Amino acid sequence: MxxxxxxxxxxxxxxxxxxxxxxxxxxxxxxxxxxxxxxxxxxxxxxxxxxxxxxxxxxxxxxxxxxxxxxxxxxxxxxxxxxxxxxxxxxxxxxxxxxxxxxxxxxxxxxxxxxxxxxxxxxxxxxxxxxxxxxxxxxxxxxxxxxxxxxxxxxxxxxxxxxxxxxxxxxxxxxxxxxxxxxxxxxxxxxxxERVRFDLGGFVLFGAAMVLVSVALEGLGELHLAHARVMLLLLAGLACLAAYWLHAAKFEKPIFSLALFRTHTYAVGILGNVFARLGSGAMPFLMPLLLQVGLGFSPSRAGMTMIPTAVFAMFAKAMARRLIERLGYRKLLTINTLLLGALIASFATVDASTPYPLLLVHLAIFGAVNSLQFTAMNTVTLIDLSDADTSSGNSLLSVVMQLSVSLGVAAAAALLQGFVSQYVHPSESQVLESFHYTFWCVGGMSVLAAAIFLQLSPDAGRAATPVEQHAAGEL
CATH class of the missing domain: 1.20.1250.20 (MFS general substrate transporter like domains)
Known part of the structure; x- marks a missing residue:
């Protein structure tokens, strides 16, 4: 309580x-x-x-x-x-x-x-x-x-x-x-x-996995490591993660209990977070580059252009509760994920001829949809956890959020670099075309998360909403 x-x-x-x-x-x-x-x-x-x-x-x-x-x-x-x-x-x-x-x-x-x-x-x-x-x-x-x-x-x-x-x-x-x-x-x-003994072995295994995977993801992006080194780091990280999984199966109170995934909404929410955040995590990296490198905006103008994204994200937060109560998590997250992926992909249509007011509207709609996505999927992940599992489940969600955003940035950077590298001396139009291809791919990755959210039951998480509680009180 x-x-x-x-x-x-x-x-x-x-x-x-x-x-x-x-x-x-x-x-x-x-x-x-x-x-x-x-x-x-x-x-x-x-x-x-x-x-x-x-x-x-x-x-x-x-x-x-x-x-x-x-x-x-x-x-x-x-x-x-x-x-x-x-x-x-x-x-x-x-x-x-x-x-x-x-x-x-x-x-x-x-x-x-x-x-x-x-x-x-x-x-x-x-x-x-x-x-x-x-x-x-x-x-x-x-x-x-x-x-x-x-x-x-x-x-x-x-x-x-x-x-x-x-x-x-x-x-x-x-x-x-x-x-x-x-x-x-x-x-x-x-x-x-209750006070439990710290799972030192699990912490070492899981921590090593997170560090190795994080360095591998950064190696794809800003560190520019050779692909062989990235693969070695990634495989070492996955090996540590597999070792942790085996450790957690036999340890009485592991740092992240495998029993967390018996809560269906938590399992769906964690997996949905991983894939939905690939696109959302890539956007703060891609959009400033598109505006400055692809469209030639100055840094200050690019920063000002992003304001509608944040402003309408705030408005969407105010509407989240009513939409969730009306549609339920399953329907809302499925529809919103498809819409989010489509909006990300639609930035592939932006070029020098795009009217500036239309670009601002485009960014505003994306900000609202993206904000609603975060609110709904984070809440459905945590809402059905028991009091005993909230601490462990919340920490694992934090890890997943960080890694999925890092993966999104790394994937977007790798895609963009791959498309640009097709040209020996890329022209401005070819660079812009590379951005367009990247947006199509990132949007497509985001859409895939809708299949995960479809696995929610129609009434998932609704037992805790005021609407259901009020109805129960009338019976």
Whole structure:
């Protein structure tokens, strides 16, 4: 049963969790713009600065699997406070870094905080509110996370140009201070019903799998590793994952129980997240490139062009609950997934002759559909889990979300590079054509997830909705 909260705490709690979402999403999008300036300031080659991104990525990939156990062991208030504090301290150390080695170490500290902030924040929401309110609360707390990618690149470019790269980290400090104070004052201290022994063997196997797979995915994209190395890393990661599966089958309390997949909505939601996020994860990578490289937009104009995507995503969050109650998860997710894939593929029609207002409308519709997809599939994944499984199930969802987005970016980058490499000296029209082919492929990948969501039962997740509860009360 959810804890009893006073009205003020119930109202403020989503805002506190939203701070964590905002900090992490802003940091993830603001940094890339500043890497060249950081390299010049630290007397490093820009090609070596990728370690700044990878250090954070690998730390998060390694620690997310343990986030649920840590929250159960030490309590959500203490862990959430420590996460925001570590993220803020790491940000301060990044801003004060005198060399690349110090900066990479500081990013690891940031990564420890980042690995705990969002999973533990979502776990607090899952435990603190009735399942009937889950759609509304999750929709609200993820809104600031959608603002981060909107303002991140533009803010990063402005800070580098008019101040210095240090400020991309220093802006986290006041937000972190507010988050720490609010956490200590209002966040409930929730723990698991029973204390279990930490699954160290499972953590090592699963963590190794996540790190190896993450490096392999980055190797396809930004690291530009040879394909043989990527395959070796990927196979090693899959071997560790298979070893974890065998370990979890015999261990009494594994870090991620195989019993989670006996909850049908959870199994469908996890698999649906993997494939649906391939397209959604690729879009923040593809669209700025299309606008700047394919259509010749300036960075500032490209950033402004993306505003309708974020604005209409926020409007869609407000409609999510009513649509889910009216259509049910099965029908909504099947239709919305098909529509999302079709919208992604339809960006293959955008070229220099596309009227600018039409492009803005196109992006606005995509933002709304994409936002509704995230809300519905995340909620259906978690809504039927038992209280005993919420911690483990929520942590696994966080891992899947991170890896599927990384896979989407890597797949889009590989597709785009493959299409462009067909030409010895590609012209502007051939580059644009390569973007079009990539959008067709990414949209097609997204459509495939609809077959997964069709496996939901027509009444999946609806037992927890207010409509059903009200009807039950009248009987």
């Amino acid at each position: 959810p804890p009893v909260m006073d009205p003020r705490t119930a109202k403020l709690l989503p805002w506190i969790v939203a701070i964590a979402f905002f900090m992490q999403m802003l940091d993830g999008t603001i940094l890339n713009t500043a890497l060249p300036s950081m390299a010049a300031s630290l007397n490093e080659s820009p090609l070596r600065m990728q370690s700044v991104v990878i250090a954070y990525l690998l730390t998060v990939a390694l620690l997310i699997p343990a986030s649920g156990w840590i929250a159960d062991r030490f309590g959500t208030r203490r862990v959430f406070f420590a996460a925001i504090l570590l993220f803020s301290i790491g940000s301060l150390l990044c801003a004060e870094s005198p060399n690349l080695g110090f900066l990479v170490a500081s990013r690891v500290i940031q990564g420890v905080g980042g690995a705990l902030m969002v999973p533990v924040g979502r776990l607090v929401v899952l435990r603190a509110y009735p399942r009937s309110e889950l759609v509304d609360v999750l929709s609200f707390v993820t809104l600031p996370g959608m603002v981060g990618p909107l303002i991140g690149p533009t803010l990063g470019g402005w800070l580098v140009e008019y101040a210095s790269w240090h400020w991309i980290f220093l802006i986290n400090i006041p937000v972190g201070i507010v988050g720490c104070i609010a956490t200590l004052k209002f966040l409930p201290d929730l723990r698991g019903a």
